[in-house]
Amino acid sequence: MYKFRIFNMKWQLLNYFIISGLLTVSSMYIVLEHYREKLDYWEFRMWLVIILFTVCLIVGYFATRRWQRKVDELHVAMLELSKGNFSARIEMEPIEPFLYLYDAFNNMAAQVEERVHLLQKLGEAEAIRDQELTENAVMEERRRLARDLHDTVSQELFAIHMSASALPKVLERNPGAAPGMMDQLIQMSHHAQKQMRGLISQLRPIELKDSSLQEALEKWFPEYCRTHELQGQLEVSLPETISEAIEHQFFLIIQEGLANVVKHASAKEVRLTIFEGEHQYVLQIQDDGQGFERRDIPSASHGLSTMRERAQKLGGEVTIDSKVGSGTRIRVRIPKFSSAQAQSSQGGNNE
Structure with a gap:
């Protein structure tokens, strides 16, 4: 033939x-x-x-x-x-000179779709397994650190308060030094309290267990922007429920991306967008910071590689567009499979 x-x-x-x-x-x-x-x-x-x-x-x-x-x-x-449309196929006529090429392409596309879907399912299973193994330990450690920091800073504040209470004696012995000491102690107490609130807020564990990604972001994102003095815009459009593994990886990528914005971008505004395309879930983080050139990224920086690894676990990819003085845009694409495709892939694996 x-x-x-x-x-x-x-x-x-x-x-x-x-x-x-x-x-x-x-x-x-x-x-x-x-x-x-x-x-x-x-x-x-x-x-x-x-x-x-x-x-x-x-x-x-x-x-x-x-x-x-x-x-x-x-x-x-x-x-x-x-472009990620793994369901693309070529319609073939009964009498077709390119029939063998079209048939080979359709077979290749079907195999790629099945393997990427399988990769995503394996990544989801691995992510859920890793999450179950580490979640309790990480949450408990964060709670312990939050308690320790709270106790330490509270003791420091108590010491400052005790020093301030001794000011009447300083007034009796050296009245001229008392006003400066009082102002200094008040400033120290305000700084310690502000630092305590910031540390406890950062160490407070964020859980997606009882809420969707959109619900968690609506609570966490504005608070994060206020803490770091950023003007944030949040746009989430996910009409269908996505898997727990994708939500979890998206949230970890968002945390990593926003941490990079705070540490390196010197940005004033950040925009977080998540939407569902025809064949993909898309996450985008865009800031108005100083931007960068790829050759200027330190070799010891693992933030961008970590985001890529998390996306690749689910068969996705990460693209980064940045220019010095024009900000940075991080776009994450995760393939979307219909329930019929999922059942077909699962049935093929069972066979």
Whole structure:
């Protein structure tokens, strides 16, 4: 069948050459039989050449248009596949010279879709397993650190308060030093209290167990922006429920991305967007900070690589667009599979 298709493909192309040749020979025969005496005129010869050339162009145009259309269909399908539309397929006609190419592409796309879906399912299972193993330990450690910091700072504040209470004695012995000491102690107490609130807020564990990603972000994101003096914009559009693993990885990527904004971007505004595309879930973090060049990223910086690893666990990818003085945009794309595709993949794995 494979050889027959190639043979058929060659003959179809050869037919166009045969048609073009027959038209040329027929035209020459008609001219020699009926217009031989006019061949002495250069105007007639010129028009004859023009007509024959035009006929050959017309035949070649229809031949190349048919074949170019077939190549364009394959090219468009390949572009869709490269953009993450793993369900892209080429419709085939019963009699199709490109049938073997289209069939090979459709088989390849089906295999890629199945394997990426399987990769995502394995990544979700691994993420959930890792989350179950580490969540309790991490949460308990954060609570312990929060309690320790609270007790330490509270004792410091108590010491400051005790020192301030001793000010009456300082007033009796050295009245001139008392006002400066009082102002200093008051400033220290305010600073310690502010530091305590900030540390406890940062160490407070954020859980997605009893809430969706959107609900958690609506509570956490504004508070995070206020703590770090950022103007934040949050846009979440997820009409369908996404898996727990994707929500968890998205939230970890958001935390990592916003931490990079606070540490390195010197930004005033940050915009967080999550939406559901036709074939993907898309997360985007954009700031108006100082931006950077890729060659300026320190080799010891693991923030961007960590985000890529988290996305790759679910078959996704991370793209970063940044320019010095124009801010940075981080876009994360995770493939989306329908329930029918999930059941089909699961059934294939069971077999």
